[in-house]
Amino acid sequence: AVGNFLEKTGKRKEAWITTKSDRHDPEGLEATLATSLRKLKTDYVDLLFLHALKDPRRLDAEVMRTAEKLKKAGKIRFFGFSCHDGTVAELLEKAATLPWIDAIMFRYNFHAYGDKRLNDAIDRCHGAGIGLIAMKTQGSAVSFIEKVKEFEGSRFSRPQAVLKAVWADERITAAVSHMDTLEKMKENIAAALNKTKLTRQEQEALRRYAAESRHTYCAGCDQICNARVPEGLEIGKTLRYLMYHDTYRDIERARAAFAQLPEQAKRIEGVDFGEAMKACPHRIDIARYMKRAIQVLT
Numbered sequence: 523a524v525g526n527f528l529e530k531t532g533k534r535k536e537a538w539i540t541t542k543s544d545r546h547d548p549e550g551l552e553a554t555l556a557t558s559l560r561k562l563k564t565d566y567v568d569l570l571f572l573h574a575l576k577d578p579r580r581l582d583a584e585v586m587r588t589a590e591k592l593k594k595a596g597k598i599r600f601f602g603f604s605c606h607d608g609t610v611a612e613l614l615e616k617a618a619t620l621p622w623i624d625a626i627m628f629r630y631n632f633h634a635y636g637d638k639r640l641n642d643a644i645d646r647c648h649g650a651g652i653g654l655i656a657m658k659t660q661g662s663a664v665s666f667i668e669k670v671k672e673f674e675g676s677r678f679s680r681p682q683a684v685l686k687a688v689w690a691d692e693r694i695t696a697a698v699s700h701m702d703t704l705e706k707m708k709e710n711i712a713a714a715l716n717k718t719k720l721t722r723q724e725q726e727a728l729r730r731y732a733a734e735s736r737h738t739y740c741a742g743c744d745q746i747c748n749a750r751v752p753e754g755l756e757i758g759k760t761l762r763y764l765m766y767h768d769t770y771r772d773i774e775r776a777r778a779a780f781a782q783l784p785e786q787a788k789r790i791e792g793v794d795f796g797e798a799m800k801a802c803p804h805r806i807d808i809a810r811y812m813k814r815a816i817q818v819l820t
Contacts, residue, residue: 524539524562525561525562525563525564526563528562528563528564529563534564538568538569539562539564539567539568539569540567540568540569540570540571541555541558541562541567541569541570541571542570542571542572542573542604543555543558543570543571543572543573544573544574546572546575546580546585547584548584548585548587548588551570551572551585551588552588552592555567555570555592555597555598559597565596565597566596566597566598566599567597567598567599568598568599568600569598569599569600569601569602569624569625570589570592570598570600570601570602571601571602571603571604571625571627572585572602572603572604573603573604574604574605574606574607575603575604575605575613576605576607576609576613577609578609578612578613578615578616581603581613581616581617581620581623586620586622589601589622590622600624600625600653601622601623601624601625602617602623602624602625602626602627602652602653603617603623603626603627604626604627604628604657605626605627605628605629606628606629606657606658606742607742607743607744607745607758608741608742608743608744608745608746608758609745610628610629610640610643610742611637611639611640611643612643613626613628614626614628614640614643614644614646614647615643615646617647617650617652618643618646618647618649618650618652619650621650623652624652624653625652625653625654625655625695626647626652626653626654626655627655627656627657627698628654628655628656628657629656629657629658629741629742630644630654630656630657630658630659630688630694631656631658631659631660631684631688632684632687632728632729632731632732634741644693645693647693648693653695653696654693654694654695655694655695655696655697655698656688656691656694656696656697656698657697657698659684659685659688659697659698659699660681660684660699660700660769677716677718678713678716678720678724679709680731681706681709681710681713682709682710682712682713683720683724683727683728684728685697685699685710685713685714686713686719686720687720687725687728689714690719690720700770702770702771702772736804736805737804737805737806737807738806739804739806740757740758740761740762740765740804740806741803741804742758742762743758743803744756744757744758744759746798746801746802746803747798747799747801747802747808748798749801750797750798750801751793751794751795751797751798752789752793753786754784754786754787754789755786755787755789755790755793756783756784756787757798757808757812759779759783759787760780760783760787760811760812760815760819761806761808761811761812761815763776763777763779763780763815763819764776764811764814764815764818764819766779767818767819768818776819777819777820780815780819780820781819788816788820790812790813790816793812795808795809795812796809
């Protein structure tokens with residue numbers, strides 16, 4: 523659809539296009555980009571991301587040479603990666619030392635504002651001139667969406683308030699927000715057009731909300747909990763897909779993503795999640811949410 527629109531209108535130079543590659547090896551990266559260019563009916567994209575990067579070691583000389591090659595060929599203008607798992611801070615720390623990383627899209631919301639290591643890494647990237655794009659800005663809880671009331675301030679809803687909190691951070695260049703309805707789009711546009719800043723009371727309300735909902739929020743650090751359950755289970759991914767179902771109400775997407783997990787990842791009968799729950803920094807009721815995921819996603 524995007525390619526057809528640009529082809530018919532001739533507005534390619536007026537549009538910014540970002541695409542991502544789920545393959546991180548040089549050959550796969552180039553092949554994925556070639557497919558994107560063909561579908562988008564353009565000969566270049568403005569920004570290319572390595573999608574869902576986890577391992578900082580992948581930011582190596584091999585990938586650097588590929589990025590520089592694609593830039594020199596005029597196929598991309600900027601290069602970077604997206605990340606939302608438990609290694610976000612580590613990835614940002616590594617990126618801050620690499621002059622060939624132009625932009626990063628990462629999980630950032632009010633739940634993370636007190637994370638010193640993450641904030642130090644953000645400072646380093648900002649100081650290095652890397653464009654920082656926030657995603658997962660709502661900090662959506664896994665299964666307590668029914669408990670979310672309108673934000674305490676009468677001027678903004680909670681979703682608008684958390685967007686404003688992200689925008690108020692001068693280190694953040696932009697925010698990516700999931701908008702699957704016109705209502706959400708209108709709400710986000712209204713928040714963007716309203717230049718009023720959050721009051722101290724509203725910021726404090728967000729901090730209280732973060733503390734109260736901490737036990738329902740999966741931060742993606744599943745290297746901790748996965749190490750304490752049978753091999754093959756994917757706690758982080760499963761809870762993320764449950765979030766798609768419960769919070770985004772995107773049932774089709776949630777079930778399709780869950781279906782792609784190996785069968786071993788869905789075998790939770792008889793599994794003791796006790797040690798995983800004890801180790802979870804947020805004290806999430808992992809057993810409860812994993813059982814619910816199996817119920818609603820299969």
